[in-house]
Amino acid sequence: MNLRIIHANIIRANIIVSIKSFYREKTVVFFRIAFPVILILVFGTIFMERDNEIFELSIQDLDRSMSSEQLVAALDQSERFNITPVSPDADAKQYARDNHLNLIVIIPENFEMSLMKKMAADPFETPVTLTKVYDPGAFGVTTKIGVLDMALAKINQEMSGKPPLIVSEPVSILKKKYRFIEFFVPGIIAMAVMTASLFGSVNVNAELLQKGVIRKLSTTPITRIDWILSNVLYQFILAVVSTAVMLLVSYAVFKVSLEINAWLVVFVALDVFAFVGLGMILTRVAREAESASAAADALMFPMMFLSGTFFPVEMMPEFLQTFARILPLYYVNEGLRAAMIAVDHTAALKSALIIGAFAAVVFVLGIMTTRIGGETP
Amino acid sequence: MTQNNKYSIEVHHLTKHYKGLSAVDNISFTVEKGEVFALLGPNGAGKTTTVEILNTIRTPTSGKVMLLGMDVTEKKYDIIPRIGVLPQGFSSFDRITVKETLQYYSRLFCCRKPDIDGLMALVNLKDKAAVQYKNLSGGLKQRLGIAVALVNDPEIVFLDEPTTGLDPLARRAMWEVLLDLKKKGKTLFLTTHYMEEAELLADTVAIVKKGKITAMDSPGELIENNAHHLVVMLKSVDETVFDIVEKMGFAPDYDSHGHITVRLTHTDDVRRLLNAVRDGGASFTGLDVRKPNLEEVFLKLTDDTFLKSVAGIEEAP
Ligand SMILES: Nc1ncnc2c1ncn2[C@@H]1O[C@H](COP(=O)(O)OP(=O)(O)OP(=O)(O)O)[C@@H](O)[C@H]1O
Ligand SMILES: [Mg+2]
Numbered sequence: 001m002n003l004r005i006i007h008a009n010i011i012r013a014n015i016i017v018s019i020k021s022f023y024r025e026k027t028v029v030f031f032r033i034a035f036p037v038i039l040i041l042v043f044g045t046i047f048m049e050r051d052n053e054i055f056e057l058s059i060q061d062l063d064r065s066m067s068s069e070q071l072v073a074a075l076d077q078s079e080r081f082n083i084t085p086v087s088p089d090a091d092a093k094q095y096a097r098d099n100h101l102n103l104i105v106i107i108p109e110n111f112e113m114s115l116m117k118k119m120a121a122d123p124f125e126t127p128v129t130l131t132k133v134y135d136p137g138a139f140g141v142t143t144k145i146g147v148l149d150m151a152l153a154k155i156n157q158e159m160s161g162k163p164p165l166i167v168s169e170p171v172s173i174l175k176k177k178y179r180f181i182e183f184f185v186p187g188i189i190a191m192a193v194m195t196a197s198l199f200g201s202v203n204v205n206a207e208l209l210q211k212g213v214i215r216k217l218s219t220t221p222i223t224r225i226d227w228i229l230s231n232v233l234y235q236f237i238l239a240v241v242s243t244a245v246m247l248l249v250s251y252a253v254f255k256v257s258l259e260i261n262a263w264l265v266v267f268v269a270l271d272v273f274a275f276v277g278l279g280m281i282l283t284r285v286a287r288e289a290e291s292a293s294a295a296a297d298a299l300m301f302p303m304m305f306l307s308g309t310f311f312p313v314e315m316m317p318e319f320l321q322t323f324a325r326i327l328p329l330y331y332v333n334e335g336l337r338a339a340m341i342a343v344d345h346t347a348a349l350k351s352a353l354i355i356g357a358f359a360a361v362v363f364v365l366g367i368m369t370t371r372i373g374g375e376t377p
Numbered sequence: 378m379t380q381n382n383k384y385s386i387e388v389h390h391l392t393k394h395y396k397g398l399s400a401v402d403n404i405s406f407t408v409e410k411g412e413v414f415a416l417l418g419p420n421g422a423g424k425t426t427t428v429e430i431l432n433t434i435r436t437p438t439s440g441k442v443m444l445l446g447m448d449v450t451e452k453k454y455d456i457i458p459r460i461g462v463l464p465q466g467f468s469s470f471d472r473i474t475v476k477e478t479l480q481y482y483s484r485l486f487c488c489r490k491p492d493i494d495g496l497m498a499l500v501n502l503k504d505k506a507a508v509q510y511k512n513l514s515g516g517l518k519q520r521l522g523i524a525v526a527l528v529n530d531p532e533i534v535f536l537d538e539p540t541t542g543l544d545p546l547a548r549r550a551m552w553e554v555l556l557d558l559k560k561k562g563k564t565l566f567l568t569t570h571y572m573e574e575a576e577l578l579a580d581t582v583a584i585v586k587k588g589k590i591t592a593m594d595s596p597g598e599l600i601e602n603n604a605h606h607l608v609v610m611l612k613s614v615d616e617t618v619f620d621i622v623e624k625m626g627f628a629p630d631y632d633s634h635g636h637i638t639v640r641l642t643h644t645d646d647v648r649r650l651l652n653a654v655r656d657g658g659a660s661f662t663g664l665d666v667r668k669p670n671l672e673e674v675f676l677k678l679t680d681d682t683f684l685k686s687v688a689g690i691e692e693a694p
Contacts, residue, residue, distance in 0.1 A: 005454070007487070009484055009485075009487050010484070010485050010487075012484070013480075013481050013484035013485055016481070017470055017473055017477070017481050020472065020477065021470055021471070021472045024472040024509075211468040212464060212465075212467070212468045213468055213469060213470065215434065215464050216462070216467065216468070216469070216525075219432050219433075219434060219457060219460070219462040219464070220457065220482065220485040220486065221454060221457055221458055221485060221486060222485055
């Protein structure tokens with residue numbers, strides 16, 4: 001067995017053929033490059049609004065006084081609401097139903113008068129009450145009411161002129177505050193590189209094996225290590241292109257603040273090595289093309305959902321968190337986030353060592369099980 | 378260089394077992410430089426197994442195979458650059474063109490400057506240079522396979538069923554290519570189901586059956602030695618003819634056109650048979666007496682019932 005021989009000319013020839021085959025198959029190009037970008041755009045847009053959401057707020061002013069106008073102006077200034085007035089003649093409940101509004105705030109008649117009395121330091125006067133007509137079944141209305149109450153509390157405090165007794169100040173464990181999209185993009189990069197490497201190598205190799213191309217290749221000077229390195233390098237080139245596109249879109253559309261450093265390249269490379277190697281093993285272990293794909297599916301789905309791609313692992317129950325720690329993708333996620341969000345080199349190194357060890361083992365097994373240069377079936 | 382320089386291929390007592398099956402059973406033969414050697418046999422005879430052991434991609438259970446003086450189990454990477462292989466059911470990368478495919482395979486063999494245009498001309502694919510593999514017809518795919526097998530200017534070319542699945546025209550085109558190679562003095566090792574192909578191309582034909590070589594000689598000799606009988610064909614609508622022939626102790630049969638065929642050993646029998654038909658009052662409208670064709674010799678050599686009846690063809694136990 002000639003494991004040690006690596007031929008640069010052969011690897012180059014393989015990569016040229018792979019890349020030509022790739023761009024001549026337009027659907028593959030779409031799934032490879034555009035699909036992760038679409039994921040980022042869709043999820044990014046959904047969660048972008050969560051971070052800095054401006055709520056629609058309808059206000060029915062029955063008092064129409066200076067004070068009530070000031071209150072509306074104060075709410076407007078909080079910059080959390082887009083305020084629409086509701087005619088005082090309307091029946092608020094009916095109006096809400098007719099116009100699909102989930103919340104209408106009613107400023108009562110005599111608002112100004114009650115407020116004056118209260119301000120005149122009559123502690124026994126009941127507080128001025130605003131009525132919130134809301135649809136308890138509507139999605140997100142609780143958050144909206146929460147934000148409204150916070151804004152009102154602030155207005156209250158300013159009007160009474162007393163400083164608050166207790167305040168809290170958030171201190172992030174990260175150097176700077178990060179948004180969901182900044183958590184999400186590294187996860188999608190890790191996942192996209194994983195799925196493409198795994199399925200790319202399984203599909204291409206299973207097809208070539210089934211069609212007998214691998215058998216023909218076995219009668220040329222190509223070695224197993226040439227073949228697996230060609231697969232890895234080809235997938236790495238695609239992964240770099242795809243990652244670059246994902247990052248460009250993220251910067252352009254969401255203005256993410258993610259650090260780009262050498263770690264990014266390291267983790268993308270390790271991600272490719274590990275999952276191309278795994279794909280090569282699956283192709284060998286599974287006799288038929290379909291069972292290889294099914295096995296790849298079975299490995300990929302738990303990894304996608306449990307290793308912290310879409311949401312932090314800490315949100316899961318304890319036993320699932322323990323399980324996540326044996327998934328290789330978990331360490332790619334952790335490492336990429338340590339490198340790109342927190343810029344924590346020690347944490348990145350720790351993850352890199354773990355995923356690196358995994359990649360090395362899988363790579364060696366992959367070389368040993370590749371059919372090229374070995375006994376044909 | 379060894380003293381066996383004269384031989385391109387030497388096979389000694391080669392055996393390959395799969396669980397409970399001898400795919401190749403103790404076969405031996407040699408192929409000289411520049412010789413065209415054909416392995417002829419039915420499905421499952423062990424042709425591909427033999428070729429792939431010769432190509433270094435399967436390991437023999439026992440026996441010794443030397444290619445260009447080197448042992449196939451020890452010198453894989455020394456042998457491979459000097460041989461060319463068209464595997465059974467050749468296939469290549471779907472979206473890669475004819476020219477790119479040839480460039481790809483020649484790059485695998487490194488540094489030699491390949492004559493891609495010459496190769497395309499040889500297999501008559503010059504006008505298809507820019508066509509992707511998946512858009513080629515079966516015959517053209519197979520011809521590309523031959524060109525691919527030649528990218529490294531090999532000393533021995535192995536062709537596993539080069540014409541199976543091709544229509545008669547495409548088959549003829551393939552034969553032209555192979556005859557060209559033969560003229561160039563390449564050592565060719567081919568397997569086939571077709572006797573006519575072996576006869577046209579090969580210097581030596583080995584007939585294999587269930588992993589064993591049942592006969593090996595030049596095509597002419599094979600026919601000479603295995604065609605002692607005559608084939609008589611009678612065109613007749615009269616059903617009594619069949620009965621008359623059968624009663625004489627011969628084994629008549631209907632061919633695909635509905636004519637009666639009879640295998641006879643002596644010229645005398647022909648006269649006796651015709652007399653008997655006439656005496657029986659039956660009539661026939663056509664008569665043909667001929668030597669058996671190659672197809673029939675092949676069938677005879679690969680058919681168990683015949684093997685048993687023909688002495689000297691079964692291998693000595
Ligand atoms: N990998 C394998 N495992 C088990 N049995 C095998 C294997 N490869 C071949 N065989 C068996 O060995 C015998 C010879 O097969 P082989 O492919 O060499 O025949 P062949 O002469 O090339 O047939 P064909 O004309 O159909 O190509 C067959 O019975 C086949 O089923
Ligand atoms: Mg075969």
